[in-house]
Amino acid sequence: MRISTQSFYAQSMSSLGSQQQQLFRIQQQLAAGTKFLTAADDPVAAARALGLSQSMAESTQYATSRSRAMLSLSQEETALKSATSIMQNMKTLAVQAGNGTLSDADRASLATTLQGNLDQLVNVANADDGNGQFLFAGFKSGSQPFVAGAGGIQYMGDQGQRLMQIDVSRQMSTTDDGRSVFQSVQGGAGYVSSAGAGNTGSGVFGSVGVTDAGAANYGKDFVISFSGGNYTVATQDTPPVVAASGAYVPGAAISFGGLQITMSGAPADGDTFQVATARNAGTDVFAAIGELVTALRQPLAGSGEAAKADLLNALSTFNVKITNAHDNVLTVMSSIGSRMNELDALNTSGASRDLIDKGYLSELVDLDPASAISEFLQRQTSLQATQQTFARLHSIALFNYL
Structure with missing residues (x-):
């Protein structure tokens, strides 16, 4: 069977073109560092890799959300720590005010100190996150939640909870409204x-x-x-x-x-x-403090036993109310701590999941440099040999042997 010169040339050029394409593809894989350049190279692996990439992108977004949630809860925890310190100081002042040896001036001085503590507590309740968003205002985070008015300290926020998606199926409240913190008591309060x-x-x-x-x-x-x-x-x-x-x-x-x-x-x-x-006796800690300040400023000298009784009763009422308010704030702080622990646990599990996903994605997509370079050198050598052989055969003619 004879092969025509034209057919020989066509087959040789086709072989050279195929080898060049294969060599070029290896070069592209080495440059990109991936096993496949398009989804057509490996449809199944490409689909799995796309799913993993989307999952990892969502995981990154959840991690960002958890970081923001942790920051918000940390700011709230810091504010409530200040509130508990102020309330504890008020308890101490109330005990001092019950000393029967104090004069009217001494009690007036304690009232002034209590008023200063009240102002500090209001400032804590109006704390913001540094970006103008108030921590305890609910959904009305752009407006100051507690405002002094004719009837005392009024709550101008709402009881909305700002939720944040911190995982696939978990939303978490990153704030607590001011009414639940400073104007409420726990169900077990006496x-x-x-x-x-x-x-x-x-x-x-x-x-x-x-x-x-x-x-x-x-x-x-x-x-x-x-x-x-x-x-x-x-x-x-x-x-x-x-x-x-x-x-x-x-x-x-x-x-x-x-x-x-x-x-x-x-x-x-x-x-x-x-x-x-406790729920029906008045749960507003600001009002309770204001009532005690008023009672301490009432002079007792020459007023008789009735006035002394009024002061003692006012101190007893205040001690129970401030204790209930203090316990409520501590309960909110405990809730914040639980949420922060959950965020830490989700960060740990999210990091482990990302590590597994990255490993699987690497198996699907990443190119083995050693084997790819070996294949590149083999195809390069093969192409060079084919080119040299074709050049030699192309130069052969019958006239060379006459």
């Missing part, structure tokens, strides 16, 4: 006692104790009224229900609704005392 505004006697109440949480009227609000040397305890329902009554004995415990309270002094006819759940 009863709060307070004296009626129009009291004229010297009755002083002690702490409230729980004797039977299963009692019929437990959990309700009560009013203790005095008249003719007797007391009557009624619920604040409509109509009220009498929970207990009897002759008043100074220093003796009065039991009602699963509770027990000790009264001392001499209440006047018509004097009343409220014993209410």
Whole structure:
């Protein structure tokens, strides 16, 4: 079988072109550092690599979100640490104010100090993140949440929670609204006692104790009224229900609704005392501080036993309220700590997942330099040999042998 010169040339040129294309492809792979240059080279691997790349991009975005969430929670934690320190200082001042040897000037000085602490606490509640966004304003983060008005410190924010997507199926609140932090109490907070505004006697109440949480009227609000040397305890329902009554004995415990309270002094006819759940007794810590400041500024010299009783009752009410507020802030801080721990755990798991994805992507896409260079040299040598052979055959002619 004879092969024509034209056919020989065509086959040789086709072979040279194919080898050149293969060599060029290896060169492109070496330059790009990948096994395939287009999805057509390996459709399955290309699809898997695209999915992994998208997953890693999402993971990077989640990591960024977690970093921002951690910053926001850290700023809130720092602010609440300052708040707890201020509240603890207020507790100390309240204990000092109960010293019977203090003069009116001493109590006025303590009131001034308390007012300064109140101003500091308001400043903490109005803290921002450094970019003009207030930490405790809810969704209204562009406006100052707590504003002083005629009725005291008013909350102007809302109770919205700013959520951030920190993982595929996890959203986290990165802020807490000011009302939940500074104007709320925990569900387990105890009863709060307070004296009626129009009291004229010297009755002083002690702490409230729980004797039977299963009692019929437990959990309700009560009013203790005095008249003719007797007391009557009624619920604040409509109509009220009498929970207990009897002759008043100074220093003796009065039991009602699963509770027990000790009264001392001499209440006047018509004097009343409220014993209410913490949620109904007033949960605004700013208002509680303001009430104590007002009470401390009232002069006692020459005012009689009734004025002293009013101060002692005001101090007792404040101590319970500030303790409840302090406990509430500590609970919020505990929640912040839990969220920060979760962010740390998600960062750890996210880093591990990224490492696995990067390893798998490398197996799919990355080129083995050693084998690629070896293949490049082999194809280069083969192409050179083919070119030299074709050149020699191309120069052969019958006339060379005549």
